Every structure is written in structure tokens, then in C-alpha cells.
Amino acid sequence: MIYTVTLNPSIDFIVEVEDFKLNGLNRMTRDLKLPGGKGINVSRVLNRLGTDNTAVGFIGGFTGCYVEDCLKAESVRTGFVKVQQDTRINIKLKHGEETEINGLGPAIREEDALQLLRQLEGVGVGDVLVLSGSVPPSLGEDFYDRLIEGCQRKGAEFVIDTTGAALRNALKHKPLLIKPNHHELAELFGVTLKDKTEVAAYGRKLLELGAQHVLVSMAGEGALLLTETETYEANVPAGRVRNSVGAGDSMIAGFISAWTEGKGLLEAFRTGVAAGSATAFSDDLATGEYIRELRSQVHLTKWN
Numbered sequence: 001m002i003y004t005v006t007l008n009p010s011i012d013f014i015v016e017v018e019d020f021k022l023n024g025l026n027r028m029t030r031d032l033k034l035p036g037g038k039g040i041n042v043s044r045v046l047n048r049l050g051t052d053n054t055a056v057g058f059i060g061g062f063t064g065c066y067v068e069d070c071l072k073a074e075s076v077r078t079g080f081v082k083v084q085q086d087t088r089i090n091i092k093l094k095h096g097e098e099t100e101i102n103g104l105g106p107a108i109r110e111e112d113a114l115q116l117l118r119q120l121e122g123v124g125v126g127d128v129l130v131l132s133g134s135v136p137p138s139l140g141e142d143f144y145d146r147l148i149e150g151c152q153r154k155g156a157e158f159v160i161d162t163t164g165a166a167l168r169n170a171l172k173h174k175p176l177l178i179k180p181n182h183h184e185l186a187e188l189f190g191v192t193l194k195d196k197t198e199v200a201a202y203g204r205k206l207l208e209l210g211a212q213h214v215l216v217s218m219a220g221e222g223a224l225l226l227t228e229t230e231t232y233e234a235n236v237p238a239g240r241v242r243n244s245v246g247a248g249d250s251m252i253a254g255f256i257s258a259w260t261e262g263k264g265l266l267e268a269f270r271t272g273v274a275a276g277s278a279t280a281f282s283d284d285l286a287t288g289e290y291i292r293e294l295r296s297q298v299h300l301t302k303w304n
């Protein structure tokens with residue numbers, strides 16, 4: 001079983017305005033509310049690809065009910081711990097470019113945290129936990145560590161998609177996969193990465209620090225897959241970008257879907273890239289059909 005863990009879910013409120021006026025009244029030309037949070041996005045795409053999974057994490061208030069109802073409507077299995085305060089609303093403002101304003105999220109009490117840890121005590125060998133997104137400030141930076149230690153004691157593997165100290169700490173536990181984008185990778189090492197050779201070199205440092213596989217996504221410029229011995233580069237399929245929110249989450253879903261079906265590393269990489277691009281070319285997350293259609297346009301090149 002795959003469990004996606006979203007510690008800080010959201011409603012993603014996608015708002016479009018023309019000629020955005022700072023300090024002025026702007027009227028929306030289009031808006032859309034979507035259930036969000038990185039693990040939740042992974043779950044929705046896994047479901048669309050027909051890969052069995054359960055979405056867990058913390059959810060609360062009327063906004064949390066909305067997120068859960070949306071997931072139920074798509075038959076995504078959920079097992080959220082209910083918290084007292086409202087799940088956050090993240091604003092994704094489209095004004096020619098994309099500006100994001102993500103909320104802090106509700107306070108999580110220690111008893112809520114313990115409930116989630118207890119719930120995940122049932123995992124075992126063959127299970128994969130996908131730990132995605134930021135950690136709410138009230139949980140403490142070590143919460144992913146506590147989760148990882150618990151799941152590893154039971155023999156489960158984990159994927160982690162987060163940033164900064166939480167990502168750095170997780171590396172020593174040898175994640176099956178991490179997927180920074182090239183900006184996150186540069187930020188992690190406090191450098192500017194000027195080309196793909198440098199991206200690969202810094203991605204390799206994450207392998208040295210413990211990751212089993214490193215996927216570096218580079219939005220419209222494709223992606224790199226790094227293993228201990230090999231480097232592969234993928235192009236992106238052709239299409240018009242509509243909404244890139246959730247592209248990275250979709251990439252993880254595509255990768256893990258193929259990987260857990262035993263299709264091998266390269267097919268997992270190809271499916272991941274197709275899923276990321278299919279979402280970037282869609283208003284909401286990609287459909288399974290669109291991901292399968294784009295897969296044939298993804299070509300992998302092995303670096304020497």
C-alpha cells in the first residue's frame with residue numbers, strides 16, 4: 001500500500017486577473033478551488049493512474065471538510081486526523097505570471113501528532129510512504145524524523161518531497177526517492193546553478209548524503225534522474241502550459257505508480273515526466289489518460 005502524508009493540506013484557490021493592479025481593486029476573470037497540499041495531489045494522481053493508495057495527514061474545519069469531500073468524490077481513500085483549526089487556503093494568483101501565497105495552516109497539538117504516528121504503526125514491508133510538503137510550524141521540525149523512524153522500524157520505504165532542514169535531515173534515513181526542483185536544489189546548497197552539468201553535480205551530493213534516487217525537475221527544461229552509477233536526462237513533451245501547480249507532485253505520483261507496479265527505474269522516470277507535464281498542460285491535475293498519451297513523447301538520454 002502507498003500512503004501519502006500531507007501534514008499541511010490546503011484548498012488551492014486559483015485566481016486569474018487581467019492587468020493586475022497592486023494597491024487597486026482587481027476583479028477575477030476566473031477562479032477555481034481545488035483540494036491541495038503536496039501529498040493530496042500525489043494521491044489524486046495515483047488514483048487517476050489506478051494505483052491504490054490512502055491519503056493521511058491533518059485536516060480541520062470547513063475548509064478541511066471541503067478537501068475531504070473533494071477527495072471522496074474522486075474515490076481517493078482518506079484517513080485524516082481531525083484537528084480543531086481550519087485547514088489553510090493557498091492563493092495561486094495568475095496575472096500573466098504565477099504568484100503563490102501559501103497559508104501557515106492550523107495548530108497541531110501533540111495528541112493529534114501522536115494519533116497520526118499511531119495510525120501509521122500498521123505499515124510494513126512493501127509499503128511506501130510519500131511524505132510531501134511543508135511541516136506546520138506547531139509540529140516541530142523533527143516530525144518527519146519521527147514518522148520516518150516509525151515506518152522504517154516496520155520495514156516500509158519512504159519518498160520525501162520537502163525543502164530546507166526537513167529534507168536535509170531526512171537524507172540520512174536513505175529515502176527511496178527525493179525530487180527537488182532545480183531552484184530548491186540550488187537553495188539547499190546556497191549556490192546558483194548555471195547549467196544541467198552543475199545541476200547533476202549538486203544532485204549527486206544528495207545521493208552521497210543518503211538518497212537512493214534523485215529526480216531533479218526543471219519545469220519546462222525537463223528533468224534529470226541520478227542513481228549511484230548513472231545519470232539520465234528527459235525532455236518534456238510539447239504542450240501549452242495552463243497551470244503548473246501540482247506538476248512536481250504529479251511527477252512523484254507517476255514515478256511511484258510505475259515503480260510500485262515493478263516497471264523499473266526508467267519507465268518510472270518516463271511516467272513521472274509525462275505526469276508532471278500532463279498536469280502543467282491541464283487546469284486541474286492530469287488525467288490518467290493524458291499521462292499515458294504523453295508518455296510516448298518523453299525520451300531519455302543516458303549521460304556518459
Ligand SMILES: Nc1ncnc2c1ncn2[C@@H]1O[C@H](COP(=O)(O)OP(=O)(O)O)[C@@H](O)[C@H]1O
Nearest residue numbers: 181217218219220223236247248273276277280
Ligand atoms: N512549463 C512546463 N512545460 C512542460 N512540462 C512542465 C512544465 N512545468 C513543469 N513541467 C513538468 O512537470 C515536472 C515538474 O515540474 P517542476 O515545475 O520542475 O516541479 P515543481 O512543481 O516541484 O516545482 C517537470 O519535470 C516537467 O516534466
Ligand SMILES: O=P(O)(O)OC[C@H]1O[C@](O)(COP(=O)(O)O)[C@@H](O)[C@@H]1O
Nearest residue numbers: 036037038090133134246247248249
Ligand atoms: O506544503 P507547501 O510547501 O506549503 O506546499 C503546498 C502547495 O504545494 C502544492 O502541493 C503544489 O506543489 P507543486 O507545484 O510543487 O507540485 C499545492 O497544491 C499547495 O498549495
